[in-house]
Amino acid sequence: MLSxxxxxCVNSEYPPSDSYEHLLEWVKERLDENFYSILKFTKVYSPLIPYHRVASHRKYVEVLKKKWPRNFILLGDSMCTFNPQFGQGMTHACRQAKILNRIFQDNHYQLEEVSYIYNRRASTISEECWLISTANDWKTPTLKVIQTDENGQSRTDQRDDQSIVTENEQMKPPLIVRILQWYIYWFLQCANQSGQLSVDIMCVINQLNSPFILLKPTTLLKVCCKALRKN
Ligand SMILES: Cc1cc2nc3c(=O)[nH]c(=O)nc-3n(C[C@H](O)[C@H](O)[C@H](O)COP(=O)(O)OP(=O)(O)OC[C@H]3O[C@@H](n4cnc5c(N)ncnc54)[C@H](O)[C@@H]3O)c2cc1C
Structure with a gap:
């Protein structure tokens, strides 16, 4: 099997990438033994490729509404870049391209309206992927957040005490993120014992299904029961 x-990693702690032997030692010391066994019996066919620029970056194009420049659109990573750990970016770009195609096929919009209509629709796709991706980013103890407003004023905040408990309001996860983190945690506990729920979450991460399938009444009930029983 080729894979x-x-x-x-989080907190800028990276595994060695100079040799596979060093990587194996690192895995043996730090990770569950199952990971070590898998890697030990893996035959490596390519060089190890480190990537240390993990960041999520979003332009809230929809906020500008009709002030957005006409005949100009952003698509894919130029509108929203995700932490690559969930592999969302290519599908996100293709879904936005599909939306743009549909707008042109509909053929009943003025050309100057296209960017405004596209921004509204495309940003809902970004929002869906963004929430899933950043719910995890918000758990990073050394998280850094840079916000730029409509006037170009930037503000940078960083958790510097290695703790996600902070007095800085800017560094507290928004309510929706806290709910998501809680729900996804308990959902995954249920998915551990359910093939269907495991498939459901993979389909959402891979954007084959809407996140709403994770909120089916029976699923919601299972997740809440699991959280209440805490086992
Ligand atoms: C380490 C890593 C792993 C990833 N793994 C996955 C994965 O498993 N699954 C997944 O779906 N996504 C993954 N992604 C995300 C995915 O690669 C991107 O979301 C996707 O490539 C975005 O496509 P794009 O066309 O918007 O941008 P890009 O693919 O970045 O294309 C933009 C192109 O524009 C070119 N360009 C830039 N500036 C100029 C210029 N001034 N003039 C001319 N050309 C220019 C660039 O060279 C580039 O070729 C990963 C990303 C990273 C960093």
Missing amino acids: KIAIH
Whole structure:
């Protein structure tokens, strides 16, 4: 079986990438022994490729509404870049391209309206992927957040005490993110024992299904029961 193996890290702690032997030692010391066994019996066919620029970056194009420049659009990573750990970016770009295609096929909009209509629709796709991706980013103890407003004024905040508990309001996860983190945690506990729920979450991460399938009444009930029983 040919496969691609990725090791995701937080807090700028990276595994060695100079040799596979060093990587194996690092995995043996730090990760569950199952990971070590898998890697030990893996035959490597390509060089190890480190990537240390993990960041999520979004332009809230929809906020500008009709002030957005006409005949100009952003698509894919230029509108929204995600932490690559969930592999969302290519599908996100293709879904936005599909939306743009549909707008032109509909053929009842003035050319100057296209960017405004596209921004509204395309940003809902970004929002869906963004919430899933950043719900995890918000758990990073050394998280850094840079916000730029409509006037180009930037503000940077960083958790510097290695703790996600902070007095800085800017560094507290928004309510929707906290709910998502809670729900996804308990959902995954249920998915551990359910093939269907495991498939459901993979379909959402891979954007084959809407995130709303994770909120089916029966699923919602299972997740809440699991959280209440805490086992
Ligand atoms: C390490 C890593 C792993 C990833 N893994 C996955 C994955 O498993 N699955 C997944 O779906 N996504 C993954 N992604 C995300 C995915 O690669 C991107 O979201 C996707 O490539 C975005 O496509 P794009 O066309 O918007 O941008 P890009 O693919 O970046 O294309 C933009 C192109 O424009 C060119 N360009 C830039 N500036 C100029 C200029 N001034 N003039 C001319 N050309 C220019 C660039 O060279 C580039 O070729 C990963 C990303 C990273 C970093």
